[in-house]
Structure formats: C-alpha cells, structure tokens
Amino acid sequence: MKFIKYILPLFLFAVACEDLDFPDPNSPSTASATVQSLVTGAESGMRSSLSNYLIGVSSVGREAYHFEPADPRYTGELVHGPLDPGGFVVYSSWNSRYRVIKNCRLLLEKSTDKGVEGFAKTVEAYQLLLALNMQNNNGVKIAPYNGLDSDPASKAKAFTEVAKLLDEANSALDGAGSAFTFKLSSGFSGFDTPATFKQFNRGLRGRVAVYMSQWDVALTALGQSFMDPQASMDKGVYHVFGSGQGDNANGMYKNPAATYVTMAHMSFRDDAENGDPRYSSKVVERSDTTTYDGLKSDLAVAVWKNSYASIAIVRNEELVLLKAEANIGKGGDGLAEINAVRTAHGLDAATTGGIDQLLHEKRYSLFMEGHRWVDMRRYGKTGSLPNDRSDRGDKVFDSFPLPEAETKGL
Numbered sequence: 001m002k003f004i005k006y007i008l009p010l011f012l013f014a015v016a017c018e019d020l021d022f023p024d025p026n027s028p029s030t031a032s033a034t035v036q037s038l039v040t041g042a043e044s045g046m047r048s049s050l051s052n053y054l055i056g057v058s059s060v061g062r063e064a065y066h067f068e069p070a071d072p073r074y075t076g077e078l079v080h081g082p083l084d085p086g087g088f089v090v091y092s093s094w095n096s097r098y099r100v101i102k103n104c105r106l107l108l109e110k111s112t113d114k115g116v117e118g119f120a121k122t123v124e125a126y127q128l129l130l131a132l133n134m135q136n137n138n139g140v141k142i143a144p145y146n147g148l149d150s151d152p153a154s155k156a157k158a159f160t161e162v163a164k165l166l167d168e169a170n171s172a173l174d175g176a177g178s179a180f181t182f183k184l185s186s187g188f189s190g191f192d193t194p195a196t197f198k199q200f201n202r203g204l205r206g207r208v209a210v211y212m213s214q215w216d217v218a219l220t221a222l223g224q225s226f227m228d229p230q231a232s233m234d235k236g237v238y239h240v241f242g243s244g245q246g247d248n249a250n251g252m253y254k255n256p257a258a259t260y261v262t263m264a265h266m267s268f269r270d271d272a273e274n275g276d277p278r279y280s281s282k283v284v285e286r287s288d289t290t291t292y293d294g295l296k297s298d299l300a301v302a303v304w305k306n307s308y309a310s311i312a313i314v315r316n317e318e319l320v321l322l323k324a325e326a327n328i329g330k331g332g333d334g335l336a337e338i339n340a341v342r343t344a345h346g347l348d349a350a351t352t353g354g355i356d357q358l359l360h361e362k363r364y365s366l367f368m369e370g371h372r373w374v375d376m377r378r379y380g381k382t383g384s385l386p387n388d389r390s391d392r393g394d395k396v397f398d399s400f401p402l403p404e405a406e407t408k409g410l
Contacts, residue, residue, distance in 0.1 A: 001308075013227050016248045018346060019364060025277060026033065031195055033106065033110065035107065035110055035113070035116055035181070035182055035404060036182050036183065038103050038106055038107045039107065039116075039119060039182045039183075039184070040050070040104040041103050042100050042104055042107070042119075042120070042123050043123075043184065043185055044248075045096065045099055045103060045312075046098040046100055046123070046126075046239060047241070047248055048096040048099070048100075049092040049093045049095070049096035049097075049113065050093075050096075050239060050251065050252075050311065051250075051251030051252050052088075052089070052092045052251075053093040053130060053134070053370065054252055054311075054368065054369075054370055055074065055078075055252075055262065056078060056089060056093065056362070056400070057133065057134065057370050057372075057373045057374070058262075058333065058368055058370070058372070058373070059074060059075075059078040059079060060078055060079075060373050060378065060396065060397050061365065061372045061373025061374075061382075061385065061396075062265050062267075062372075062373075062385040062387075063264065063265060063268070064262050064263060064264045064265060064297075064301055064368065065073060065079070065262070065263050065265065065292075065297065065367060065374045066078075066262045066263075067260040067261065067262070067263055067290060067292040067293075067294050067295075068260055069260060070294070071110035071210075072293065073087070073088070073089050075292065075293040075295055076293070077089050078283065079295070079389070079394050080389070080393065080394045080395065081306040081328050081394075081395050081397065083397060083401055083405070085401040085402060085403055085404040086403070086404035086405070087403035088319070090400055090401055090403050090404075091403040091404075091405065093130070093131070093134060093402070094131055094135075094403050094406070096136070097127040097128070097130055097131045098127070098131070098141075098145075100123065100124075100127045101124050101127050101128070101145070103125050103146075103295050104120040104124040104127075105120075105124070105143075105145070106120070107119070107120040108120050108121075112174070112185075113176070113181055114172045114174075114175040114176040114194075115172075115173070115176035115177070115180045115181055115182070115194050116146070116181070116182070117168075117169065117172040117176075118169045118170070118172040118173035118176055118194060118201070118356070119169075119180070119182075119197065120169075121165045121166070121168050121169035121172065122165070122166060122169040122197070122200070122201045122204065123135070124165055125162045125163075125165035125166045125169065125204065125208075126204055126313070128140060128142065128158065128161065128162050128165070129162050129204070129208065130209075132155065132158050132159065132162070133261075133370070133374050134226035134399075134400040135152075135401075135402060136155060136366075136377070136398060136399035136400070137155055137398065137399045138152065138399050138400070138401060138402050139152035139153050139154050139155055139157075139158055139402075140152055140158050141153065141406065142158055143161070143320060145331055146273065147148070148406070148407075148408050149169060152402055152406075159208065159212050160212065161315065162208055163208050163209070163212070165206065166201055166204055166205045167205070169201055170198060170201050170202065170205070172325060173194045173197060173198040173201065174194075174198075175197075176194035177194060178193065178194070178195070178407055179193055180193065180194060180197075185240050186240055187237060187238040187239055187240035187310060187313075188200075188237055190235070191226075191237050196226075197375050198224075199224070199225050199226040200225070200237050200313075200314065202221045202222070202224040202225035203211055203219040203221075203222070203226060203227065203236075203237075203314045203318075203319050204314060205217075205225075206218050206219075206221040206225055206227070206322050206323075206326075207314070207322060209221055209326075210322050210325050210326055210329075211374075211378065213329060215326045215327075215329040215330045216282050216326075216330075217251055218322065218323075218325075218326040218329075219323065219326050219327075219330075222319055222322060222323050222326070225319055226317060226319070227314060227316060227319035227320060227322075227323060228320075229320050229336075229337060229340035229341075231316055231321070232316065232341075233315065233316050233317035233341065233344050233345075233365070234312075234314070234315055234316070234317070235315065235316040236312055236314050236315035236318075236381075237312075237313045237314055238311060238312055238313060239308035239311040239313060240310050241307070241308045241309070241310065241311075242308055243307075243308060244365045249307040249308060250304055250306075250308060250309050250310075250311060251358065252303070252304055252311060252368070253304040253305075253306060253307050253309060254300075254301070256283075256284040256286070256300035256301070256302045257284075257286075257300075257332075259290070259350050260290070261299065261300050261301065262300070262301040263290060263297035263298075263300060263312065264282075264283045264300070264301050265297065265299075265386055266296075266297050266298070266299060267386055268283065268299060268363075268367070269285070269299060271363075272361075272364065273347065274345060276345065276346070276364060277345050277346065278345055278364035278365055278367065279364060280402075281302075282301070282302060282303045282367050282368070283299040283300060283301060283302055284299070284300045284302045285298060285299060286298045286299070294388075294392065295386055295388055295389065301368060303367065303368045303369075311369075312369055315345075315366075315369075317341060317365050317366070317367075318362075318365070318366055318371070320337050320340055320341055321337065321338070321341060321358065321361055321365060321366075323354075324336075324337035324338050324353070324358055324361075325358055328355055328358060330352065332353075333352070333353030333354055334353040334354070334357075334358055335350065335352070335353035338350055338353055338357060338361055341361055341365055342361070345365075353377060359375055359376070359379070359381070373385075377398055382396045382398060385395065
C-alpha cells in the first residue's frame with residue numbers, strides 16, 4: 001500500500017461520534033472548522049485504527065494471536081517479522097494518531113479558550129504516547145511538526161514532551177471555569193467538566209510518570225486523578241461506538257464462536273489462578289482448538305461483548321495498579337493496592353507484592369487493553385514471553401519501525 005510521504009496532512013478527521021450531532025463535522029476546511037467540529041473530530045479520530053493498534057501490541061506481546069486467513073500479516077509480520085516500515089501494520093496506527101494531533105493543533109490555533117487548550121493538549125499527549133508505545137526506541141515526531149523536515153525525537157525526549165503537554169493542559173484546565181464551551185461524548189461521562197477532565201489528565205500523567213520511573217511524580221499525579229481503591233474498577237474514560245450514520249462499530253469485537261477470531265495465548269489459562277474472574281470473563285473456552293499458520297489456541301477473546309462495547313482509554317483499575325508500581329519503585333511492595341484490586345474481583349489477598357506479582361495482576365486486570373507488551377518491555381522481560389514458533393525464527397520485537405513514508409530520502 002502506497003502512503004503519502006508527509007506527516008500531518010492538512011486533513012481534519014471529523015466524522016460523527018456516537019451521540020454527538022453537529023452541523024458539517026465531516027472534513028471541514030481550516031477556516032470553516034468550528035471548535036466543536038474539531039473536538040468531535042479529535043474524539044472520533046482517536047478510534048481510527050485503534051483495533052490495529054491493539055491487535056499489533058497484543059500480538060507482539062503474545063497476549064493473543066489474530067487469526068485472519070484473509071491477511072497473513074497478523075500471524076506473519078507481527079509474530080515472525082520483519083515489520084515492514086512501508087506497510088499497513090506499521091503505518092495505519094501512526095497515521096491515525098497524527099491526524100488527531102493535527103486536529104488538536106488546529107484547535108489551539110482556533111481558540112484561546114483555556115478549556116480548549118486543556119482538552120487539545122491532553123489528547124495530543126495521549127496520541128503521542130500511543131505512537132511512542134509502538135515505536136519505542138525508534139522515537140516519534142514531536143512539535144514543531146514539519147513533515148519530512150522533522151526528525152524523530154528520541155524516546156527520552158518524546159516522553160518529556162508528552163509529560164510537558166499534560167502538565168500544560170493541567171494548568172490550562174485550572175483557568176477553564178466550571179464548564180467546557182464544547183460537548184464531549186458519553187465516553188467522557190463524569191469527566192466532561194474542566195475539574196473532572198483534569199482528573200483524567202492526571203491519570204494519564206501518572207501513567208507517563210511510571211513509564212519514566214518518576215515515582216514521586218507518579219504518586220502526586222495519581223493522588224490528583226480519579227484513582228480510588230474503593231471505587232468501581234471500571235470507572236474511567238472510554239472510546240464509545242454506535243450504529244448511527246457515520247459512526248463506527250468496535251473493531252475489536254468478534255463473535256467468539258466464529259472460526260477465525262482473535263485467540264488468547266493459551267498461557268493466559270495456564271498462568272491464571274483458579275476462580276479468577278479476570279480470566280473467565282475475558283475469554284471463551286472453545287470445545288475445539290483452532291490451528292492456523294502453525295499457531296493454536298482454544299481461547300477466544302471475549303473482552304468486548306458486542307459490536308458497540310466501549311474500549312477503555314484509562315480505568316480506575318489501571319490507576320490503582322500504577323500506584324502499586326510507584327510504591328514498589330520507591331522500595332515498597334505495593335501490596336495494599338494489589339490487594340484492593342484482588343478484593344474487588346473476589347480473590348484472596350496476595351501475601352507478597354513486588355514487580356512479578358504486579359505484572360501478574362496487570363496481565364489479568366488489563367488483558368487486551370494495550371499494556372502487557374509495554375510493561376514486560378519496561379522491565380526487560382520480553383524474553384520470557386511465549387515464542388511458539390521459535391523453530392521458524394519468530395521474534396518478540398521491542399519496537400515498531402518508523403513508517404517509511406516519514407523517513408527522509410524516500
């Protein structure tokens with residue numbers, strides 16, 4: 001597939017988003033775009049290629065295999081390699097993330113409203129973080145975005161940029177008053193005012209600080225977020241989907257009874273604790289084992305129960321476990337937070353904490369939410385991930401390449 005060779009094309013990704021209905025949200029010009037259409041476009045655009053992102057990171061991280069005979073790249077390129085810098089697997093998610101960033105930049109040009117700034121910089125930071133999760137040591141492009149004239153920033157510099165955007169957004173939200181001047185979808189229910197959106201922002205900031213091993217910064221941010229060990233573990237912010245005109249279905253949902261679907265790695269059952277509902281609620285054990293391209297599983301992924309189920313951006317459960325991780329980073333065991341999560345799922349308390357226990361909890365609590373590969377990589381443990389076709393030279397990659405279309409000289 002041939003792609004354009006310029007990052008951030010002047011394209012406003014703004015289709016109808018769930019229950020939002022605004023005049024002409026489809027590809028408005030820069031001059032005619034309203035703040036609302038750009039906000040709606042950014043929120044809708046965050047869903048674009050989201051399934052490709054989740055399939056990509058879960059396949060590389062051996063959470064699951066995506067069996068799709070119509071496209072052998074899912075069990076070939078993602079599991080065996082090489083990852084093609086000119087291909088769809090690498091480019092689709094990158095391109096979608098930077099289209100949203102373009103909307104965010106146009107919002108900042110369009111309005112000096114503090115609420116708009118807080119929203120735009122938070123979303124830009126989140127999209128950069130997803131790109132960095134994939135590209136990892138290869139870095140990503142950060143502002144100023146000058147197409148092929150922009151060299152990728154290093155991983156460290158990119159993390160600093162993401163953190164800066166979130167902190168600037170947080171400061172802007174303090175001056176945004178009691179209500180936004182624009183409307184958000186129901187995915188932000190409970191987080192659709194400057195004060196509550198700020199809690200969402202601080203949750204993301206806590207995630208970034210943990211990724212940067214800044215434990216005190218993480219604990220401060222998490223303390224200002226909606227993190228609450230006593231609250232519902234599902235409280236959070238979500239991508240929402242719908243059947244309305246111009247809307248999208250959840251691309252991660254597949255009927256678990258279908259022949260070829262996304263199949264959990266069988267170690268997900270082997271390593272689960274007896275009676276753990278985080279296992280039994282997220283897969284369907286099929287009576288027959290599906291074998292495809294030398295890989296096999298009898299565990300169909302069933303995290304999402306229908307075509308319009310929401311996909312989490314960040315949930316309370318992750319934030320509680322991030323607090324555990326920050327405490328472990330400071331020399332503690334994280335056991336209080338680990339056991340808060342276990343109690344919420346009806347499990348007996350763990351008797352020991354530490355990183356291995358934390359990674360176990362995150363594996364089952366956040367299955368298929370895009371964290372496993374990133375977490376194992378951060379702790380140098382990708383070598384312990386399953387490699388079922390080692391005889392064929394399969395690899396567990398640590399980074400996706402930069403898209404060919406974003407590289408000078410091509």
